[in-house]
Amino acid sequence: MLTLYFTPGTCALASHIALEEAGAEYAIRRVNFASEEQRQAPYLEINPKGRVPALVTDRGILTETPAILAFIAQSYPAAHLAPLDDAFAFAEVQAFNAYLCATVHVAHAHRMRGRRWTDDEAAIEALKRGVPRSVGSCFALIDTTLFRGPWVMGEAYSICDPYLFTLSQWLEADGVDLAAFPRVLDHRTRMAERAAVVRALAAERAPAT
Amino acid sequence: MLTLYFTPGTCALASHIALEEAGAEYAIRRVNFASEEQRQAPYLEINPKGRVPALVTDRGILTETPAILAFIAQSYPAAHLAPLDDAFAFAEVQAFNAYLCATVHVAHAHRMRGRRWTDDEAAIEALKRGVPRSVGSCFALIDTTLFRGPWVMGEAYSICDPYLFTLSQWLEADGVDLAAFPRVLDHRTRMAERAAVVRALAAERAPAT
Numbered sequence: 001m002l003t004l005y006f007t008p009g010t011c012a013l014a015s016h017i018a019l020e021e022a023g024a025e026y027a028i029r030r031v032n033f034a035s036e037e038q039r040q041a042p043y044l045e046i047n048p049k050g051r052v053p054a055l056v057t058d059r060g061i062l063t064e065t066p067a068i069l070a071f072i073a074q075s076y077p078a079a080h081l082a083p084l085d086d087a088f089a090f091a092e093v094q095a096f097n098a099y100l101c102a103t104v105h106v107a108h109a110h111r112m113r114g115r116r117w118t119d120d121e122a123a124i125e126a127l128k129r130g131v132p133r134s135v136g137s138c139f140a141l142i143d144t145t146l147f148r149g150p151w152v153m154g155e156a157y158s159i160c161d162p163y164l165f166t167l168s169q170w171l172e173a174d175g176v177d178l179a180a181f182p183r184v185l186d187h188r189t190r191m192a193e194r195a196a197v198v199r200a201l202a203a204e205r206a207p208a209t
Numbered sequence: 210m211l212t213l214y215f216t217p218g219t220c221a222l223a224s225h226i227a228l229e230e231a232g233a234e235y236a237i238r239r240v241n242f243a244s245e246e247q248r249q250a251p252y253l254e255i256n257p258k259g260r261v262p263a264l265v266t267d268r269g270i271l272t273e274t275p276a277i278l279a280f281i282a283q284s285y286p287a288a289h290l291a292p293l294d295d296a297f298a299f300a301e302v303q304a305f306n307a308y309l310c311a312t313v314h315v316a317h318a319h320r321m322r323g324r325r326w327t328d329d330e331a332a333i334e335a336l337k338r339g340v341p342r343s344v345g346s347c348f349a350l351i352d353t354t355l356f357r358g359p360w361v362m363g364e365a366y367s368i369c370d371p372y373l374f375t376l377s378q379w380l381e382a383d384g385v386d387l388a389a390f391p392r393v394l395d396h397r398t399r400m401a402e403r404a405a406v407v408r409a410l411a412a413e414r415a416p417a418t
Binding site: 048049057059060062063064065066067068070071074075087088090091092094095097098099101102103105106107110116117118119120122123126127129130131134141145146 | 257258266268269271272273274275276277279280283284296297299300301303304306307308310311312314315316319325326327328329331332335336338339340343350354355
């Protein structure tokens, strides 16, 4: 049995959608960022980094979206969420997800999480102002170059798709004009109609229990 | 045949060491950051992100250190560089590498690459000042919690080890006191003695051809 620790509106949505796509049996547990639950001892026992997602398994706890996504793909091979029998194609999937994790998500994080890197208030404000440019340039590269269509990796839907969908949720709040990225926008629209996405978003939005 | 595009002193060293550990046949090609070769058209054809490493293969080009490391491990299974038959253990390896890529390397990058996120000169200086704290807190977590010993993942050497070694090369320049992290320091010392590491470092330091 799996339990996904998540917070609505975070990158945990990618793993949540992937679990739905995989047909996994799992539970979800909400982590309350408003009360800083992620920085308190009980949650730090689960993820000492104080972040979401964390996936509790019978074997132990996994963190980091790219690792969790690949784990889901490998654990539910019948769902065909990654090219598991082709090391090169699998590496292409992983490279795209690493870019989302280490460059795109990081660019976005400078809007709300500047304190990770500085305690200078003026610098934190400057980082916020930089987000439309830095996030915009990431999505320009995705739209023009990395995205193959109709899915991220081409004909085959993969664990890249829920991850891109998740990060593309943030574009408006990041001050990026989505109209500049028609392929990402079309992908986001099609993703939002998938049953797995509808279910994951509805579960995120349900009252906390 | 593989060709690794690298620049001395960058995270490309991790992939370079892994290729040596795997016994791979490969060539290396130096990218000259001093002349900004990474931002010029010929190199952008190889990696449109303008970064190293890039691994040219017969199938196409791979980027992103965690993806390249897993590709090497999967392509050379006899080298036992990752637990390929155990999705959970493989995900633990990937989670550690994702942390190095998206949190540790990113913290370090605020010393030299602040311009990625802001063009405000005072903010760029503030980001530099924040590096000892942010990088230091990452290595504190690694030293106390994530690192199992004697290798990152415990008894088995893996693709986590060259990556941690590579990032731990930067600690002094980042203003972090290594004495606070005895396990990382011991790991770095033992890694530096491995034949694969000696060979990769010697090749990086050889005159450019």
